[in-house]
């Protein structure tokens with residue numbers, strides 16, 4: 001893995017959270033994107049070299065809505081940039097980690113993404129992401 005690509009934060013109300021985090025970071029988000037297949041609406045902030053993703057569930061079956069129901073708002077995942085997502089999936093599977101989707105999905109921000117189950121990672125949902133283009 002190369003670096004932290006972004007940190008994902010689950011929020012109940014994206015519009016309100018955008019205002020709050022704009023106050024924290026001293027600048028507004030630079031984009032909003034809906035990933036219909038995942039039932040999420042996202043926004044992204046740039047903080048120096050780092051990115052923060054806010055996620056709101058768009059329906060009650062959305063993984064974000066379920067997460068908030070169980071744990072409340074807060075840090076949802078940490079995403080790491082990888083060069084070869086299929087090779088990383090293979091490697092982590094062989095190490096015994098639980099891969100949630102072995103076939104990379106199209107995520108926000110033009111990325112191919114795979115999630116590693118928090119059960120196998122000390123409670124941290126890990127997202128691998130590779131540039132889709």
Ligand code: ZN
Pocket residue numbers: 006007008053077079127
């Ligand atoms: Zn993410």
